[in-house]
Amino acid sequence: MPKTMNINVHHVTRVEGHGNILVNVKNGRLEQCVFQIIEAPRYFESMLRGRSYDQASHLASRICGICAVTHATTSLLAVEKALGVEVSEQTHILRELNLFSEMIDSHVLHVYMLVAPDLLGVGSVIPLVKTNRGVVERALRMKKVAGDLCAIIGGRHTHPIAMQVGGFASFARDEEFDQIRDRLQAMRADLEETVALFVNLSFPEFERETEWIALGEDGNYPLLGGEIRSSDGGSWPVDAYREVTNEYTVEHSTAKHARHKRDSYMVGALARFNVNHASLHPEAKRAAEALSLEPGCCNPFLNTVAQVVELVHCCEMAIEKIDLLLERGVQPEKPAQPAQLSGEGVGACEAPRGTLYHHYELEEGLVVRADCVIPTAQNLANIEIDMRELVPGVLSRGRDEITHCLEMLVRAYDPCISCSTHMVKVQFDD
């Protein structure tokens, strides 16, 4: 083991937002190993305060360009709980369908464009176009189907405009559902190729047991609804999320950390797989077998493989839900109305990166208090403890290899540190 080594990765690439990895080894002893979050706080909760109940979800959808549908849906669930709104079964199915499409879109982005470059030995997705053009084309093909499904349900590809309190403002025609169903069926070939690709790629060998937390429901692999379940045992209604998340601040991060029964816990695809494996679609179970992913998997790098399994699950479930809608015919029903204009409610959904909570208090139709707990914040403590366990085992390797390994670990969690800024830095020479 080297006596002294400092690693400072300023802005880990291929993650959403800005985070730094700091590792400091002195006299053979690991003195510091942190994932530093330096982004300025985003003040989403304060922006939600004062919003009308029917505008909160539209603002919430802007929190993230990748998880816009999940933020909007979670926000709607919180408002509806607070105001006593009971939605129809059709609304519930359409929302589930929209969450499946967003999860496909986000997971394809992560596995193909953020993780695959590491495994295929290139620096980013742009050189990947040159070395593995077919791989990138396949990814974009799947993203297009997912995006178009989002647009059919939510009125646009991202930041859904048609989703509102109590239901939907507009509905796609049965023919549109029919066409997108055919495209989802055609996507199965690309998913088979995806599984085949990842069967042949190898991930770092590292295991650390942790607590996995996800929404759970008997006989279902829920993206919305259900209760909070832990791999360590126990379940909680979503209203009691604070008993599970226990957020706290740390000096080196502008994002809060979370812990439950242990020093940290993990949310996201691997946590969902470990908690809800029995309820996966049979095709997804077959994909997991092909990928040798087994319940109880303790290797965080394999979160990406769990995402591949979920891609198959989401595609199959989306086809089933569309079949159900087509069988009944999509009814242009009016949104359910609030029973009252004041109250308190918690909404929870499984975002691509893990369980997302929105908690609102409303008075006379206005949000007066809001609390949003995002998946990445829940994973930060777990990432750091993984890093601390990983580093001593790889210290004999060169600095570049250690750095790359740590970056891959952080990327495996698909962190979304900041999902919003879209600014272009350009200087034209006159």
Add this chain to the structure above:
Amino acid sequence: MEPKKVLVLGLGNPLRGDDGVGCAVVEALANSPDLPEGLELIDGGASGVKMLSMIDGYEHVIIVDAADLESPPGKWTQCTAEELFECADRRRQSSTLHEAGLVEALEIGRQLARLPEDIRIYLIQAERIDGHLGLSHSVCKSIEAICTSILAEVTSIRKH
């Protein structure tokens, strides 16, 4: 002859102050009393690579986004995708704050030869990009002129 379909795509995040100017331009166009036929508007928000799906299939695309042009706030310019690539190459660095920002997304599309033939980009100098709602006065003032310019371009595209 069918009038050519033109897409105006606004990008950015309204929760980040002036970053939302692209969305604000699309909203202002949507409220225009005499919108040309065949003009489609999409508020793309913070869509990253997803933007490629949105522009797929269009012959003419006009993208509107906030930028750091090292100019006075509210000043705007128009360029082609090629000019944006040249500028980014010259800087030899990622010219966006995001891993998959406008330049990277367009670059992926270019490498795959999937970009629409005609892409025009409006870039508006931001004054303040941080966690707050609403545009600064200087940026807000420029929206009307940008809309006028876009509508003139759309008219010109449809004539040729």
